[in-house]
Amino acid sequence: MVFVMHNIYYFLNIVSVIVAAIIAIYGYKAYRLTHEKKYAFFGLSFLLQFVGYIILITAFIVHKTTTYLFPGAVPEAIKNIVPLYHSIYGAYILFTLIAYTLFILIYSEIHRKSELTLIGFLILALMYPSYHSFRFFNAVVIGLLLFVIYYQLMNYKEKKELNKLIVILAFILFLASHIVLFFLGPTTGVVALAYTIQLFSFLLFLTIVLRIELKWQRKEDQKLK
């Protein structure tokens, strides 16, 4: 039962993957039209989350299914998967760190190559302890998310809109998920809880996309009438 629930939960995270892809496409379109770096960073941030989720979900499903199919014994198949699984986890950590850092680059308007290179090195420096310490990784992400939420609150104060509020709530849920992981550790139940909270964040993003698409569709229908 736990096995089935676990896999259903990861399957549900396909929603996150799809939403991340849609928003990445919006970012790419904006960049294609303007060639402004902030849109490239925005699209790239969601693209990295998209790729990160795909590899993580695939890795978990393959790992759990293999373990389920070969209970008790440790077959060669699992032995081969373990190093791959660690590499995938490393990639996920790197993508997550870059994805949130890109938001800080956007809000702080950092575009100069020298500054970007420095920040790139900083991420790589944080990568090693983040890979080896689950708590360290979550502490770094919590710090990054606090910055992102601060900028978004400032943005909301300038012009209050429902979509902006939804984005803030989504990022607060991301923050909550990493706080849960930081304090409770990486047990199966806690990880499932944290990623379920992140699933709600992506559902909030989906709400924004649907609000925008449906609003446009209503206008098209009105034109036809």
Add this chain to the structure above:
Amino acid sequence: MAAKRRSKIEIIGDILFLMQRKGGKVKPTHILYGGNLSHDRLKIYIDELLIKKLIEEVEEEDKRFYRITDNGLKLVEELRKIKNVTEAFGL
């Protein structure tokens, strides 16, 4: 507090939204005032929109107009959506 400088996407959007609002065809001066642009910047944006075939130049009674094309109208809708998404994220 100083007004926030408009990005390129916002200016392109403003020009095309203005043309759509005015029925699809406007004089250059309408774009100049409605788009809140200097003459030099207007020329840069108009040239870019013409090259990308988003607007076209038409002459009627010795007067020059710019008309939004079908591609331009599609872009207006696309821009509205992109603008809504990027604004929601504070970009």
